[in-house]
Amino acid sequence: MVPNKVKELWAADMPALNGWLSIGNSFTAEIMAAQDYDSITIDMQHGALDYSDALPMMQSMRASGKTLMARVPWNDPGVIMKALDAGAYGIICPMINSRTEAEAFVSAVRYPPLGSRSFGPTRVSFAAGGGYADEANAEMLAIGMIETREGIENLEEIVATPGLDAIYIGPADLTLGAKQGELPPGFDREEPEMVELIKSILKAAKGAGIHACLHCGTPEYAAKAIGWGFDLTTISGDSRLLAASAATSVGRARTLLGATEKSNEHKAGY
Numbered sequence: 366m367v368p369n370k371v372k373e374l375w376a377a378d379m380p381a382l383n384g385w386l387s388i389g390n391s392f393t394a395e396i397m398a399a400q401d402y403d404s405i406t407i408d409m410q411h412g413a414l415d416y417s418d419a420l421p422m423m424q425s426m427r428a429s430g431k432t433l434m435a436r437v438p439w440n441d442p443g444v445i446m447k448a449l450d451a452g453a454y455g456i457i458c459p460m461i462n463s464r465t466e467a468e469a470f471v472s473a474v475r476y477p478p479l480g481s482r483s484f485g486p487t488r489v490s491f492a493a494g495g496g497y498a499d500e501a502n503a504e505m506l507a508i509g510m511i512e513t514r515e516g517i518e519n520l521e522e523i524v525a526t527p528g529l530d531a532i533y534i535g536p537a538d539l540t541l542g543a544k545q546g547e548l549p550p551g552f553d554r555e556e557p558e559m560v561e562l563i564k565s566i567l568k569a570a571k572g573a574g575i576h577a578c579l580h581c582g583t584p585e586y587a588a589k590a591i592g593w594g595f596d597l598t599t600i601s602g603d604s605r606l607l608a609a610s611a612a613t614s615v616g617r618a619r620t621l622l623g624a625t626e627k628s629n630e631h632k633a634g635y
Contacts, residue, residue: 366493369454369504370432371404371597375576380591383434383578385602389414391425397603398429406434406599409448410459413604416447420488423452427492434506440466442473446482449474452489455506457533457578462515464522471528474507479528506530508578511566512538514545520566524573531576531596534566552582567594 371381384402386394389412398405405426407419414422423433434455435448445456458470472480479502490497493504508531511520524532536559537550543562554560563579570577571594578597581587582605587598601609 366496366500366504369506370430371434371455371506372504374403375596380595381432381597382587383597383599384431385580385599386422387412387414387602387604388607389418389422391418391421393603393607394422395425395429398426398431402431404432404434404455404597405429406436406455406457407453408436408602409444410436410438416444416451419448420451423488423492427452434508440470440473442469442481445470445473449482449501449505450486450489452492454493454504455508455530457508457510459510459535459538460513460516461509461511461523462513463519464526467509467523467526467529470509471507471526474505475502475528508533510535510538513542515542517543517562517566520569521573524569524575529575531578532566532570533578533580533597534563535580536563537580539563552580553586564593 374381381403384397384400384405386397386405386407407422409415409419419435426433432454433452434457435453436457436459437444437448440458440460445458448456456474461467461470473482474480476482476484484498486497507529509523509529510533511517511523512535516523536552536554539562540548540554540559541550548556554563567577576596577594579590579595580599581590582601584600587600590598
């Protein structure tokens with residue numbers, strides 16, 4: 366089967382840059398996949414999309430050669446298995462709070478005897494090429510999110526879960542979970558206590574021999590996180606990138622138009 370390029374990068378001790386899709390549209394997905402990301406994740410949890418959107422999005426991105434992943438809405442075996450059958454090579458699962466929950470998640474990602482995933486790779490058997498049944502267990506990524514106070518308290522036992530490939534940190538929910546309203550949610554944390562917490566999760570993952578991923582808002586913070594030792598960083602996402610680019614473009618136009626209007630007023634003697 367087609368190999369998982371993120372796993373290849375990690376095996377070579379190289380970081381991966383991940384794109385993020387929250388818009389349920391195959392064309393915008395195709396545009397994002399044409400950029401120089403190593404992987405692309407479809408956000409089925411908070412994104413404006415569902416399975417009927419995710420499937421054609423994966424189809425539109427197949428030619429890009431990117432490693433396609435999905436963040437599922439919850440630790441639900443049926444949803445996890447269906448996302449894998451659609452073509453995801455990795456699953457990011459939110460709100461992993463205990464070893465038991467991590468074990469259930471990993472089980473849904475792997476075929477027996479390593480797990481309980483049901484066999485029926487309707488689309489991915491074509492998209493991934495031959496040998497899927499024999500090789501999928503080794504190629505799929507199980508990535509659990511640590512983002513609650515309970516998850517932080519149970520961190521050491523979670524990261525020691527057999528078959529868990531990585532931990533993913535969403536700084537917004539992590540801040541809500543850890544600080545319980547003391548700090549507003551958001552990316553790219555600079556508060557010393559949050560930076561310390563993020564680094565402690567990174568250290569725990571590395572100490573258990575698994576990888577660590579961080580959701581970032583800017584390229585600068587992503588580069589800093591990779592410098593700390595993170596193995597994958599997500600840099601913003603389609604909706605935020607669209608909004609930022611549009612705001613910059615129209616803002617620049619307004620500035621230029623304002624300068625032109627002032628020039629015309631001056632010439633007219635107003």
